[in-house]
Each structure stands twice: as structure tokens, then as C-alpha cells.
Amino acid sequence: MAKANQHIAYREKLLFELSREGKRGVTLEDPLPDFPLPEDRRKDLGNLPSLSESEVVRHFIRLSHLNFAVDLGFYPLGSCTMKYNPKVNEQVVKNENFSMLHPYLPEEKVQGILEAMYLLQNALIEISGLSAVTLQPAAGAHGELTGMMIMKAFHADHNTGKDTVLIPDTAHGTNPASCRMAGFKVIPVKVGKEGYLHLEDVKKLMNDNIAGIMITNPNTLGIYEEELHKIAELLHENNALVYGDGANMNALMGYAKPGDIGIDILHFNLHKTFSTPHGGGGPGAGPVAVREDLKQYLPVPVVDEKDGKYYLSYEIPKSIGKVKAFYGHTSVILKALAYILVLGGDGLKEVSEIAVLNACYIRERLRKYYHLPFETPNMHEVVFTDKFQLENGITTMDIAKALIDRGFHPPTVYFPLVVKDALMIEPTETESKEELDNFIDAMIEIAKIARENPEELHNAPQNTIVGRLDEVRAARHPKLKFG
């Protein structure tokens, strides 16, 4: 068996356990002369641990090594697009001309950043096939909420009285949540046995209350929504809108424009598709693109250009208002622009190509060993189940934990919910064939052990500092307090 990463073998104590009376790093009694701590705050610092600076630094660096990271190894977490993010893009953001800007500087002093934002808006317009973009939303789910508020504004403006949104049962959990937050009712639609939505099933649910549909393409099974263009036509005939969840754009870029398929509102996940590391809680960015007649509802301000000068335009009379302080997460915006400019149109097309190729390669090599619930060809991710292994009592969770022992982050497990015991693998475009083969070999080895020696897998992982954790208890009874 391959050995798990050595450096995750520390047993790190708590700072409170490492603390020794009288040790000191920064002295709070002696703050920076220009920023004195208020008297009353200085008096009661509570039970803070006492350590030297080097001890604190080492403590946190050791803890940071307990993390699995995409810069450490393969991270095939389905739906999340955990791909390698080129470091050169971080260099762009660190440039003082960007990093030292203040949002209240006058426009003539910040032409550079405004131009960068303008260029990104245009790039996303081109990629989406839509007409206008807001860069403000802070993440995918925030983009969804913004988009659904725009849908709401559209129906209020046209006095349609429509208040219900259809959502396929393959959807990411944020989709129905965003709809509810924007004040819509939600009706789920079942996907067909091929793994995509059927026009007929949508037709059955259509009525005068349907304000729109919220759909992810390719969906969370990694399957292309074959009938989306027909479904969009049906919605449009009924004066309803089509919201596209664009989290999976790394399967489509350069090949299909959501606007051409009939999508009216689309969010991007810059932190998935366009090179911002994520998973630690942000910042991300979820820009929203809309078709021409929905431009009038976008949040203010958008960046515009006139006579070679860039400016923040607040001239959006029916705007839903502001959804974010200032202008969005500019560091993420800059990284996305750098990534797009470096790759160019052909490069982005190649991203989609390799993302899909890598997932297809895994599917074809593993299908003998793991049950494939859908025969429909997949795009950038592939869903298996534990059906074959379950005959020997081995579950999706056992397989995921056994992968940790072999140095891999597990795939997404038990999602999407429409597949029983799902194992959802998204290799992304940045993995080499060698790394994919290593992963495939590990999966085949696990399938073999599941057949011949299943008990071994019930105790996985064994090469990590803690073994199998009771995840339910950790969530239900978290231990949040020291002592």
C-alpha cells in the first residue's frame, strides 16, 4: 500500500497545553505607540496562553500541514472543481498598484482596476453569450440569490404574479435555498432515467405560477442537459425565465454558450472555473450574467467606459440595489482576468476538453470495478456507486476512507441525492495522466480488497493521526470549548 503523507503524522497539542507561565511573544502591555489599546481592554485579557513567537509560528505551521490541499495531492471532490491554481495569478493580485488601492479613491486615480473589471465583465459576457455582467456577488450561492432577485424584479416589473421556480432533483442544495431567500416557492422536478431532465416532465408542471426554472448544466451527475434548449423555449413561451447555475462552466467553455442554449441569467463560480483556490471559506466570487432586457435590474454599480475613461455607473433605474459592499472581491476578479488573458479563447476551450477527457478516462477505466448508475456519456465529472462492493458489506464511506490511506482526498460522497450511495469524482483539467492512473490504481486496489478481504477496509483510514471519526457526533455534539 502506498504510504500516506508523512507530515500528517504529528500529534499537535493545543496552544493552551503548550502554554508556560511568563512566556511571551508580542507584549500587549506595550502596543505599537501609534495604536494604544484602550485602557479597559488591556486590563482583562482573560485566560490567554503564554508562548514565544517561534512556538506560536511552529504550532500553526504544523497545524497547516494537517490539512490536505490541492497543492499537496489529487483532490477529486465532485462538484467543487478542486483544480490547481497557477501561482502567477497571485503575483498579479499582490502588485501594489492593485493591493494598496482604497475603494473610495476617485475614479481618475483607479483607472487600472476599473479597466481590469471592465475587461473581466466583457470576457464573461463573451463566455456566457449574454449581454451584461455584475461582478459583485461574493460566491456562487450569492450569485444565485442575486440572479433570483433579478428574476423577481422582472416578474414584479411585468406584473405577472408568478411566484414558483422549478428545480431538478439533481440540484446543488444552494439552488432551492437561494430561491426561497428571494421569496419564491420551489417545486422539484425529477430527472429522467438517463440522468437529464425531460421536456415532458417540465411540461406537466408548467402553469401560470411558474416564474422560471433553475438548472445546472452539465448537471451534478456530470451529464449534459440534452433537452435544455427545448425546456428554455417552453419557459419563454410562458413568459418565464431560465436561470443557469454556471458552477460547471469548466465543462462548456469555448464549446457552448449558455445564452445560446436559452439561459437568461447565469452565475459563474470564479473560484471554481477561473483559478482562485477555495475550500477554506473564501473569498470567492460569483458574477452574474444576464440577457439584454434584464440589464436594467442588475445591482449598482457596474463598470462602464466612455471616451477611453472607465467609471462606475449607477445609471440602472430598476436596479435591485447593492448586494455587496463596494465592487466585489477584487482579488478574485483580478485572478480570473489574469487566468483568462493567459489562456485566451483557445486555452479556455482546451480547459473544457481536458476536464471532460479526464473524467471520461476515469469512467472507462473504473467501470468494470464500480457500478455506473447512468450509461449516458458524462462531461467533467462521473458518478459511481458502491453497489458491487456492498455485496461484501463495503460502503461508499469505506471506499472514501481507504482513499485517504492512499494519499488521496476522497471524492464527494452521498451526493447528488438522486443516486443511492454516490461517489462523485471530478478530476479537473489540471491532473496529469500519471496522477489519474495513480488514483485509478488505488480505486482498483480498494475494489480488490473489498472482494477478498473486506474487514480491512472497515478500519480505514489507518495512516492518519486520527482513525475513523464519528462524523455525526462531531456535527451534533461539537466540542467548542477548551477544558
Ligand SMILES: *Cc1c(COP(=O)(O)O)cnc(C)c1O
Ligand atoms: C459549488 C456550487 C454551488 C455553490 O457555490 P458557492 O461558491 O460554494 O456558493 C452552486 N451550484 C453548484 C452546482 C456548485 O457546484
